[in-house]
Amino acid sequence: MSGALQALRQAQIDWRLVLMGAVLVGIALIFNVLSGGIFLSPENLYNIAQQTAVVGIVATVVVLIIVARHIDLSVGSVMGFVGVLVAYLMYTGGWSWPAAALAGLAVAIAVSLYQGALTAVLGVPSFVVTLGGLMSFRGAAFLVADGKTQPVNDEFFQRLGGGYDGGIGVTASWVLAGLMCAALTWALLSKRRNQQRFGVQGNPLWLDLAVLAVPVLIVLGFAAAMNSYQIPNKDAPQGIPIPVLIWAAVAIALSFIVHRTRFGRYVFAMGGNPDAAALVGIPVRRVTLMLFVLLGVLITIAAVVSIARLNAGTNSLGTGMELYVIAAAVIGGTALAGGAGSILGSVLGALIMQSLDSGMLLLDVSIGKRMVIIGQVLIAAVVFDVLYRKWTGEQ
Amino acid sequence: MTAPLVALKNIHKAFGGVRAVDDASVNLHPGEVVALLGHNGAGKSTLMKMLAGAYPIDAGEVLIRGEKAHIRSPADAQELGIETIYQTLALADNLDAVANLFLGRELLTPWRTLDDLRMDADARKVFARLNKNFKNFRVPVRRLSGGQRQTVAISRALYFNARILIMDEPCAALGPEETRMVGELILQLKAEGVGIFLISHDMHDVFSLSDRLAVMKNGKMVGTYNTRDVTEDEVLGMIILGKRPEGKAQAERLQAEGPRRRTHSPYNPADR
Numbered sequence: 001m002s003g004a005l006q007a008l009r010q011a012q013i014d015w016r017l018v019l020m021g022a023v024l025v026g027i028a029l030i031f032n033v034l035s036g037g038i039f040l041s042p043e044n045l046y047n048i049a050q051q052t053a054v055v056g057i058v059a060t061v062v063v064l065i066i067v068a069r070h071i072d073l074s075v076g077s078v079m080g081f082v083g084v085l086v087a088y089l090m091y092t093g094g095w096s097w098p099a100a101a102l103a104g105l106a107v108a109i110a111v112s113l114y115q116g117a118l119t120a121v122l123g124v125p126s127f128v129v130t131l132g133g134l135m136s137f138r139g140a141a142f143l144v145a146d147g148k149t150q151p152v153n154d155e156f157f158q159r160l161g162g163g164y165d166g167g168i169g170v171t172a173s174w175v176l177a178g179l180m181c182a183a184l185t186w187a188l189l190s191k192r193r194n195q196q197r198f199g200v201q202g203n204p205l206w207l208d209l210a211v212l213a214v215p216v217l218i219v220l221g222f223a224a225a226m227n228s229y230q231i232p233n234k235d236a237p238q239g240i241p242i243p244v245l246i247w248a249a250v251a252i253a254l255s256f257i258v259h260r261t262r263f264g265r266y267v268f269a270m271g272g273n274p275d276a277a278a279l280v281g282i283p284v285r286r287v288t289l290m291l292f293v294l295l296g297v298l299i300t301i302a303a304v305v306s307i308a309r310l311n312a313g314t315n316s317l318g319t320g321m322e323l324y325v326i327a328a329a330v331i332g333g334t335a336l337a338g339g340a341g342s343i344l345g346s347v348l349g350a351l352i353m354q355s356l357d358s359g360m361l362l363l364d365v366s367i368g369k370r371m372v373i374i375g376q377v378l379i380a381a382v383v384f385d386v387l388y389r390k391w392t393g394e395q
Numbered sequence: 396m397t398a399p400l401v402a403l404k405n406i407h408k409a410f411g412g413v414r415a416v417d418d419a420s421v422n423l424h425p426g427e428v429v430a431l432l433g434h435n436g437a438g439k440s441t442l443m444k445m446l447a448g449a450y451p452i453d454a455g456e457v458l459i460r461g462e463k464a465h466i467r468s469p470a471d472a473q474e475l476g477i478e479t480i481y482q483t484l485a486l487a488d489n490l491d492a493v494a495n496l497f498l499g500r501e502l503l504t505p506w507r508t509l510d511d512l513r514m515d516a517d518a519r520k521v522f523a524r525l526n527k528n529f530k531n532f533r534v535p536v537r538r539l540s541g542g543q544r545q546t547v548a549i550s551r552a553l554y555f556n557a558r559i560l561i562m563d564e565p566c567a568a569l570g571p572e573e574t575r576m577v578g579e580l581i582l583q584l585k586a587e588g589v590g591i592f593l594i595s596h597d598m599h600d601v602f603s604l605s606d607r608l609a610v611m612k613n614g615k616m617v618g619t620y621n622t623r624d625v626t627e628d629e630v631l632g633m634i635i636l637g638k639r640p641e642g643k644a645q646a647e648r649l650q651a652e653g654p655r656r657r658t659h660s661p662y663n664p665a666d667r
Contacts (some may be wrong), residue, residue: 268487279481
């Protein structure tokens with residue numbers, strides 16, 4: 001028993017993530033009781049999952065922005081601008097959706113390069129640049145279609161946002177979930193093999209298996225829940241919604257970038273010590289610009305998912321999203337001082353924010369009260385971050 | 396007659412209206428330790444940062460092995476075999492020791508991803524050579540002791556085969572045992588033909604480790620002397636008053652001489 005405790009203490013486990021997971025479970029259980037079992041119904045879980053995807057996609061990259069000691073307050077406005085533009089090109093301009101999405105991507109990258117260059121090359125604080133952008137690009141979103149809502153009718157495109165035809169079906173869901181579990185198992189096995197080869201002391205086998213069991217059970221449980229949600233007038237269950245798949249792909253891709261590429265390492269080095277990063281020869285400006293370009297790419301993906309889900313581009317698309325995104329990043333363990341953060345954490349953070357919002361909506365909490373509470377949750381997350389770092393002696 | 400390893404000629408650098416480095420020249424030869432001395436703000440760190448590529452040079456020439464070098468970035472300097480151990484150590488506190496050793500020069504797999512296994516294995520060897528007690532190189536370096544952090548910073552110069560080494564106050568934050576380790580390392584690198592610029596305020600370090608010393612004041616080079624030719628008081632006079640000692644020959648060493656007599660060393664009692 002004491003051996004087990006010892007192993008737990010030394011284990012390479014991110015306890016903060018575990019804590020946030022527990023908070024999410026707690027929130028879900030409380031809302032489930034208060035709503036009389038509706039919150040944890042497959043239908044509600046399906047909706048929460050697809051609603052969280054947009055915030056979640058943007059939050060993954062905002063983690064990196066904050067890690068590199070920058071901030072982006074304009075993500076909601078830029079997403080609105082790009083979203084309306086894509087919808088406008090499709091509806092009023094008659095473009096095909098891939099062409100419109102690529103045009104949106106080009107504009108998003110141009111916007112990101114503009115804001116990134118002001119920050120990286122001229123050294124204007126990103127807070128100021130993107131605070132201006134928050135206003136400007138909301139205005140631009142209005143100007144694109146003169147404030148008119150642009151409907152989106154392409155059926156394939158609509159599926160990208162989830163909704164009625166936006167699930168991938170039962171079989172595909174089980175196959176994907178199975179592949180995911182296999183990949184997780186393989187990753188663990190290769191980690192243990194390498195630890196053995198290089199004589200590194202790793203976790204004991206039972207602990208590694210327990211750590212593996214958690215994500216495997218979550219993936220399988222999620223697939224089961226999505227596969228048991230059937231819209232009444234359809235003859236098959238929905239399965240995993242497409243926007244959630246896009247979000248998962250984005251999160252995996254960014255985790256890969258963080259852990260396996262030079263770019264990811266440089267972002268963290270710049271956040272940990274900008275002076276040192278420059279002195280050892282890291283091309284700080286180029287990395288910062290690339291980071292903003294990456295942000296532009298992910299904002300476009302989020303914009304596409306977002307207008308596909310709403311079946312329309314409106315000039316208010318993404319209003320207030322910056323708060324949700326930053327809150328998701330901070331709740332997930334991203335330090336506002338830079339240098340620390342994780343992609344997986346942002347996934348949890350986004351789910352916590354969305355669960356709070358949806359849960360209160362389910363309980364008929366008025367919009368005013370919801371805004372008051374969500375705003376304070378962001379502050380609570382930062383307070384927790386500050387205290388947690390004091391307790392654990394980091395920084 | 397060979398050209399010096401490093402020749403800094405008439406270097407100028409101004410920040411705003413302040414002339415941080417004003418027409419300074421100094422040479423460095425293989426296997427030589429040249430101490431740079433002066434008050435805070437005398438310009439010695441700025442001069443070295445230009446050689447390391449951290450600051451652009453306003454005017455003047457840098458010759459490396461007799462050839463004109465254009466050092467515009469730290470990466471350019473690294474290409475030329477110039478490694479720098481900064482007083483601040485230039486460590487990313489949130490990354491571990493291995494990541495810091497390879498920072499900016501990561502080893503990659505054929506798929507252009509980080510080759511963590513190879514970096515880990517190589518780092519172990521270098522750390523073991525420098526400090527046998529240093530084992531916890533998988534934790535963020537902010538949790539390491541001063542000596543361990545210094546080990547990480549020095550390991551960069553060692554791993555990447557520095558031919559020209561700049562050490563800015565390498566012993567300022569170290570205990571006696573670690574100071575001795577740095578001293579031994581300097582002698583070892585010197586024997587391998589590495590040229591070392593040593594910035595230090597510690598007169599004992601300067602007199603025990605350097606072959607020559609160059610004193611700066613207000614951005615100008617006061618003088619360059621063989622360390623064995625001058626006394627501590629004369630050096631202090633140059634640092635504080637900018638006054639050259641009378642009757643002592645300058646030793647700018649524009650060309651390499653024949654084999655030099657080993658200078659005094661604290662590790663060789665016969666020299667003292």
